[in-house]
Amino acid sequence: MSVSYTVSDPIHGDVDVLFDPEMGVVEVRNGGSCATLTRTVSSPHREGIPIGTRTQSELSLALDGDTVKLEVGKGVLSRRSYSVSAVVDGSTLTLVPVDDANSAFTRDGDRLALFSKDEETDPRRTDAVWTTTPSRNELVIGYALAEAFDCGALNGAVALFESLILGTPQ
Template sequence: MYVQIDLDGPAGTLRVSGHGLPTVELLRSPGAAPDPLVPLGTRDPARLTLTVDGAPARIRPAKGRLSRRSYRVDAIVSGTRYRLVPCSYGESRLTRDGRPLGTLESTGDGRVDADWAPGATPLDQALGTALAAAFGTGAQPWWQTAADLAAELIP
């Protein structure tokens, strides 16, 4: 299935579309200063708008601090809960209502590689691709982050 990803990080816009896929759009609020560490420019849910085929949906990225789980992104589309959470250094796993749907990889350059589980729907694929493109995937384990922070404190 061909997926078109149009990401403009400086402008804060993302559009995922393709034949047979719903169109997913994620927008950063105008005037919000972009965070260079986040492909879309922010993890602040108050500064983000998510739509799926024009219908509003909820988006709630966590702050992204010490643990892998702190980089999770939750979305609710038509009452269905999706979660993208890092599962390794470079990959994140997408779930729908707790059920694994696939593993995605994106370095924040507007490209996403995905390995979908059987039964993943076009909506699952479009939304997962959008979340991975907007926020990137993967994270180091908490202990490595803590060790890196401690090493920076040592003169």
């Protein structure tokens, strides 16, 4: 089932987001910029990862049709390990969870925005609160990464404790 929505960004206007988890494609458009993140293999969709995989070799990121270097953290014990980075125009743009519901989006380590999803009102919609004015390219990359990899992550110790107490989800 694909999800499509428009966010009214106060800086750059309407941001159009299209996400098809089954096909493994996220496309974000704003003005003349377009970021497309694609799962390049037809492997089964892995639960808990909206794009379906965290395996770097199974993913492709393009900005306005040009390939962008993507670096995907392994996703083990720390939140930082769940980071995802893209190198754009000589800068490293990184999405990294800061708590269980929010992820920081940074440029070369400086925060640009905080991305989140409201699980109660609309868990399919990603929202950003910008702390610095992003370029259009930064904006579409940020939304694409947040949509594809979700926002937030449990701390490794908390996740381990929950799995021991509650059991592994089926």
